[in-house]
Structures are given as structure tokens and as C-alpha cells.
Amino acid sequence: MKVLVTGGAGFIGSNFVLRAREVRPAWELTVIDAMTYAGNRASLAPVEDEIRFVEGSIADADLVDRLVAENDLVIHFAAESHNDNSLDNPWPFMESNIIGTYRLLEAVRKHDKRIHHISTDEVYGDLELDDPNRFLETTPVNPSSPYSASKASADLLVRAWIRSFGLKATLSNCSNNYGPRQHVEKFIPRQITGILDGVKPKLYGAGANVRDWIHVDDHNDAVIAIVEQGRLGETYLIGADGEQNNRQMIALILELMDKPADWFEHVNDRPGHDLRYAIDSTKLRAETDWRPQYQDIRAGLRQTIDWYAANRAWWETSKAATEQVYARLGR
Ligand code: NAD
Numbered sequence: 001m002k003v004l005v006t007g008g009a010g011f012i013g014s015n016f017v018l019r020a021r022e023v024r025p026a027w028e029l030t031v032i033d034a035m036t037y038a039g040n041r042a043s044l045a046p047v048e049d050e051i052r053f054v055e056g057s058i059a060d061a062d063l064v065d066r067l068v069a070e071n072d073l074v075i076h077f078a079a080e081s082h083n084d085n086s087l088d089n090p091w092p093f094m095e096s097n098i099i100g101t102y103r104l105l106e107a108v109r110k111h112d113k114r115i116h117h118i119s120t121d122e123v124y125g126d127l128e129l130d131d132p133n134r135f136l137e138t139t140p141v142n143p144s145s146p147y148s149a150s151k152a153s154a155d156l157l158v159r160a161w162i163r164s165f166g167l168k169a170t171l172s173n174c175s176n177n178y179g180p181r182q183h184v185e186k187f188i189p190r191q192i193t194g195i196l197d198g199v200k201p202k203l204y205g206a207g208a209n210v211r212d213w214i215h216v217d218d219h220n221d222a223v224i225a226i227v228e229q230g231r232l233g234e235t236y237l238i239g240a241d242g243e244q245n246n247r248q249m250i251a252l253i254l255e256l257m258d259k260p261a262d263w264f265e266h267v268n269d270r271p272g273h274d275l276r277y278a279i280d281s282t283k284l285r286a287e288t289d290w291r292p293q294y295q296d297i298r299a300g301l302r303q304t305i306d307w308y309a310a311n312r313a314w315w316e317t318s319k320a321a322t323e324q325v326y327a328r329l330g331r
């Protein structure tokens, strides 16, 4: 099978490519990535000779048309992915996440191929801390930020192309990922690399916000399971029952990195900051044989911390630029 992976130089996409080379060696992989600030070719270095890499944007209709025609399946990770950036400048989110997805859908329709669209639990908005309900495939979208609104828009386009044109597509909405090769702007790598540099973790507001953490390999295994065992036209929620509030996560990181429990600081909160995400992944578990392998958050974090400690060259240059942006935003 020939598989086009969009956004394959980013965090989840590059881990997907590495994982697919291991568990599906017969797949022929082509990556398209625009190499924004979030793309890193070093993430693909171990498989550089085993894949085809095309630098370009999914918003480029001619390029997308050509690449989709040459492949059987598109796995669509490419996106602007950081909420804080979307509050600062929303336009790249509209272009990559909405127009880029539209270009892919039109090419997949024209050439009668298949697409799996990667999305996020953030499209469903947020939950109260004491709400006994978790997000389900049937939960109405209710996004809060320009980022999550752009992802919800893309999801709705995919659903419309399924209904109106019979597009061969599946969707998945996953909770917060962690693991190696995540950009240092994101919560967990920002704190780990800060501590490695002697800088205290930065907690937005009071830190009561809850995220439902999943290891990136578990997310990517679920994507493979959906592609192989899921039903066309369906949406699947991916989650590993990993709810933790941000204070708890910082406490765990500090403990694993041998720092005192109070060695962190509060910074300005994110405007419109979603309070809680939580995923009910019953449908995925009922229809596929997928089960999360990283059920111990401590073990997963230990592996992630060790990776950042051993791969300073991977993150060092982007660290300074990222912290300049945060300094400007007061976070
Ligand atoms: P990332 O920012 O690390 O990587 C995104 C990649 O897409 C980068 O390599 C970037 O260069 C590329 N890209 C951006 N715009 C592009 C364009 N127009 N054309 C081609 N390439 C482009 O993001 P990530 O965390 O790996 O997220 C990947 C996908 O997973 C996104 O669709 C995101 O919405 C979704 N998702 C992420 C999480 C999470 O916790 N990180 C959770 C659920 C879903």
C-alpha cells in the first residue's frame, strides 16, 4: 500500500512514520510537510533512506493533486497545532487546517482514494471538573480557540464530503499526546527542557485545568487500527483514560527530575483556556483490537524525559525562539 503522510515532520506525524516503518514495513511512505517552525527533518533521520520526503504545503492544490494521485491512502496529520499561537495570529490556522484539508478532500474525491483525518478532542469544547460525562463521537462540536475552531471546521468538511460525495474517509479525535519529538512550545516538553536548562516550570493560572494524556505511540497504533479495522464514514475518539490536572503533571515531572515540589512559578493564564477534556473511547475499543500500551504515566514520562535529556541537539535551537515568543505573550 502506498501511503501519503501529511505533516510527517511534526511531532505525531514523525512518530507515526517511525512506528509504521516498524510495524507495517510493506507500506511505501511519502511525507508531505511544509517545514514550518514545527517541522524537524531530524525526527525522520532514522528512516530518511526508506521514505520519500516532499517539502510543500497541503494548501498547494497542484502538488496535493499529484501526490494524492500517486498514493492509495492519505493519513492527514498536517496542521498548525498550538493554541497559544492561534490566539496571537489565527491566519496560518485557517490556511493549513481548513483550506489545506479542503485541497486534500478534493484530490481524494477526484482520484477515488481514501483518507484518514486526524483531529483533536478540543473540537468538543470543554467540560466542568465534576462533569461525570466524557466526550463521545456524538458530542456536538463547540470549539473555544481559533485553533480548535479550525480543526472543527476541517472535521465538518470531511463529514460533509462523506455524506455528499461518498468519500472514503474515517476520522479520529484524540486527546493530548506526549512523548519524544514534541515541539518545546507544548506543555510537557517546555517544562522538561526548561528544567534541563535550570529554569522553573511555568504553570498557566492556578493549574486546575485537566488534560487526558495519551502516549503518542498509543495514538498512532489506534490510527493504524482504525485504518485497518474501522468502518468507512465513521469517527472514532482516541483516549487512554489519562486525566491529570496541570499541577499534578508538573509535580510528577519535578519528582522524576529530582527537583523540589514547589520549584515552579505561576504565569499569566491563556485567554479562553479550556478547563477540562476527557475522552470515552468505548467505540474504538469495541470495533478494533486497539488497547493503550502506556498505561503508567510515570513510565511514559520517564521515557520522555530521558529522550529530551539525550537529544539536546534536537531541541536546543527552537528553545530560545520559543521562549522569546512566550516572553512577548507574558506566559
Ligand atoms: P506539530 O505542530 O508538531 O506538527 C505539524 C506538522 O505539520 C509540522 O511538521 C508542520 O511543518 C506541518 N504543517 C503545518 N502546516 C502545513 C501545511 N500547510 N502543509 C504541510 N505541512 C504543514 O503538530 P502535532 O502535535 O504533531 O499534531 C499533528 C496533528 O494531530 C494535528 O492535526 C493536530 O491537530 C492533531 N492532534 C494533536 C494532538 C496533540 O496533543 N499534539 C492531539 C490530538 C490531535
Ligand code: TDX
Residues within 6 Å of the ligand: 081, 082, 083, 084, 119, 120, 121, 122, 175, 176, 177, 185, 186, 187, 188, 190, 202, 203, 204, 205, 209, 210, 211, 246, 270
Ligand atoms: O507553559 C505552559 N504552561 C501551562 O500550564 C504551557 C505551554 C501550557 N500550559 C497548560 C495549558 C493547557 O491546559 O498546559 C495544558 C496543555 O497545554 P498545551 O501543551 O499547549 O496543549 P493544549 O492546549 O491542551 O492542546 C494540545 O492538545 C490538543 C495540543 O497542542 C493540540 O494540538 C491538541 O489538539
